[in-house]
Amino acid sequence: MITPSLDACGAFVSYLETLFALSMNDLHTMINDFHGDMRTGLSGHEGSLKMLPSFVDKPTGREKGAFITLDLGGTHFRILAVQLDGKGGTTVLGTRQTAVPRKVMQGRGEALFDFMAEGMDAFLTKRGFERTRTYDLAFTFSFPVEPTGVSAGMLIKWTKGFTATGVEGKDVVILLKEALRRKGIDCIRVTALANDTVGTLMARSYRDPSCDLGVILGTGTNACYREKCAHIARLEGAPPEGFMIVNMEWGNFDKVRRTCYDRDLDAASVNPGAMPLEKMVSGMYLGEIARRVLVDAVQRDVLFLNAAGALKRFKRKGSLTTPEMSLIEGDDTSDLAGVHDFLKQKGVSGSSIEDRRLLKRLCGWVSGRGAGLAAAATAAVVTWMDPELKHRHTVAVDGSLFEKYTRFSAKMRAVLTDLYGKKADNIAWVHSRDGSGRGAAIIAAVAATASPQGPGHSSKANFP
Numbered sequence: 479m480i481t482p483s484l485d486a487c488g489a490f491v492s493y494l495e496t497l498f499a500l501s502m503n504d505l506h507t508m509i510n511d512f513h514g515d516m517r518t519g520l521s522g523h524e525g526s527l528k529m530l531p532s533f534v535d536k537p538t539g540r541e542k543g544a545f546i547t548l549d550l551g552g553t554h555f556r557i558l559a560v561q562l563d564g565k566g567g568t569t570v571l572g573t574r575q576t577a578v579p580r581k582v583m584q585g586r587g588e589a590l591f592d593f594m595a596e597g598m599d600a601f602l603t604k605r606g607f608e609r610t611r612t613y614d615l616a617f618t619f620s621f622p623v624e625p626t627g628v629s630a631g632m633l634i635k636w637t638k639g640f641t642a643t644g645v646e647g648k649d650v651v652i653l654l655k656e657a658l659r660r661k662g663i664d665c666i667r668v669t670a671l672a673n674d675t676v677g678t679l680m681a682r683s684y685r686d687p688s689c690d691l692g693v694i695l696g697t698g699t700n701a702c703y704r705e706k707c708a709h710i711a712r713l714e715g716a717p718p719e720g721f722m723i724v725n726m727e728w729g730n731f732d733k734v735r736r737t738c739y740d741r742d743l744d745a746a747s748v749n750p751g752a753m754p755l756e757k758m759v760s761g762m763y764l765g766e767i768a769r770r771v772l773v774d775a776v777q778r779d780v781l782f783l784n785a786a787g788a789l790k791r792f793k794r795k796g797s798l799t800t801p802e803m804s805l806i807e808g809d810d811t812s813d814l815a816g817v818h819d820f821l822k823q824k825g826v827s828g829s830s831i832e833d834r835r836l837l838k839r840l841c842g843w844v845s846g847r848g849a850g851l852a853a854a855a856t857a858a859v860v861t862w863m864d865p866e867l868k869h870r871h872t873v874a875v876d877g878s879l880f881e882k883y884t885r886f887s888a889k890m891r892a893v894l895t896d897l898y899g900k901k902a903d904n905i906a907w908v909h910s911r912d913g914s915g916r917g918a919a920i921i922a923a924v925a926a927t928a929s930p931q932g933p934g935h936s937s938k939a940n941f942p
């Protein structure tokens with residue numbers, strides 16, 4: 479049995495703990511820097527926050543209609559048929575969800591859009607849609623898109639592991655329409671292009687007027703909020719007294735202190751240099767950061783000194799996932815029996831209770847920093863709109879990290895309380911389930927209200 483050098487061990491453990499901790503000063507600096515980059519983005523200058531206009535404002539709650547939504551944004555691709563009742567209620571009449579295979583994410587762009595058109599064809603057939611009618615479709619495409627109108631926009635750059643060729647720099651609605659045409663589908667009219675954050679905000683604010691922020695904490699991360707048109711310099715000709723939802727693309731915020739683990743992860747990613755905040759916060763990356771720390775600790779003889787197989791099992795990229803981290807952090811038994819079983823299943827035998835405790839702490843440091851950064855980013859947006867936090871703000875949130883990760887939302891709330899004390903109660907995070915899909919239908923309805931055909935025209939196309 480090898481015994482670790484307690485001094486060396488203790489020093490490395492405290493080093494790690496400090497490395498991932500966020501001080502009050504860090505949080506306040508981040509909020510200030512965020513405001514600076516929001517200002518730059520809104521003024522139309524190049525900055526880390528893109529601040530993209532969505533061409534829609536919040537709904538009134540009276541929008542009506544039946545819409546199909548198509549949602550591509552991460553590991554899954556979803557189609558929904560949504561009915562809006564004009565009284566703040568939405569009903570999902572049908573749904574189809576498919577995993578997006580890696581070869582489709584990273585192959586040819588045309589094949590990716592054909593994959594979506596095939597999904598649509600199967601959905602229309604299965605649900606008995608009449609091909610002789612016309613149905614309005616809202617396309618939720620959750621990547622940075624430079625919009626040129628409510629139903630047109632060009633992909634700036636892929637994120638979240640997508641690399642499909644021939645899409646960056648192109649109008650994704652045109653690519654979708656071409657794929658639908660190739661598949662012989664001509665009963666679909668694309669009337670809205672949405673980001674998932676905007677959908678999430680719309681879905682909640684359809685029935686809750688206090689909602690002015692939409693946040694995604696899932697495979698990727700991002701937020702949108704309500705801004706005065708007069709502040710969006712690139713919006714020429716918009717009525718200055720009006721408001722519009724702005725997609726911030728906050729995952730690209732770059733004024734964050736990165737560790738050597740973050741830098742190595744970035745260098746090994748498919749988009750080095752891009753999305754620094756997303757790579758420290760979101761579900762696609764947390765597990766990988768923790769894995770890199772774990773491997774370093776094993777190599778320094780601080781962790782799993784007497785447990786066989788640890789280095790081999792965790793050496794491979796992706797061999798510790800974010801859901802697994804959540805499971806480790808969620809084990810509250812005194813002997814961390816769940817962590818023990820998890821390690822055994824991974825092929826690591828003979829872990830000591832100290833190993834398991836350290837592994838749990840390590841995951842907590844990485845996820846705690848992610849939650850702290852997400853909370854500070856939210857705080858920055860809320861205080862941009864309301865510097866004294868005088869009003870109530872509902873933040874609609876969706877995504878697996880928020881929904882499923884052990885204590886992630888509790889950690890975010892704790893950071894807000896540290897920052898603002900009692901006033902933090904004015905910020906309420908609410909889970910907006912399926913927000914991006916249902917919300918896209920609301921965007922299409924808002925767009926229809928402004929269209930020459932008038933409000934709710936698509937409700938005539940009743941769904942089967």
Ligand code: BGC
Binds near residue numbers: 621623696700729
């Ligand atoms: C994308 C955003 C999206 C976010 C959450 C990011 O990678 O750039 O557009 O909203 O992921 O899905």
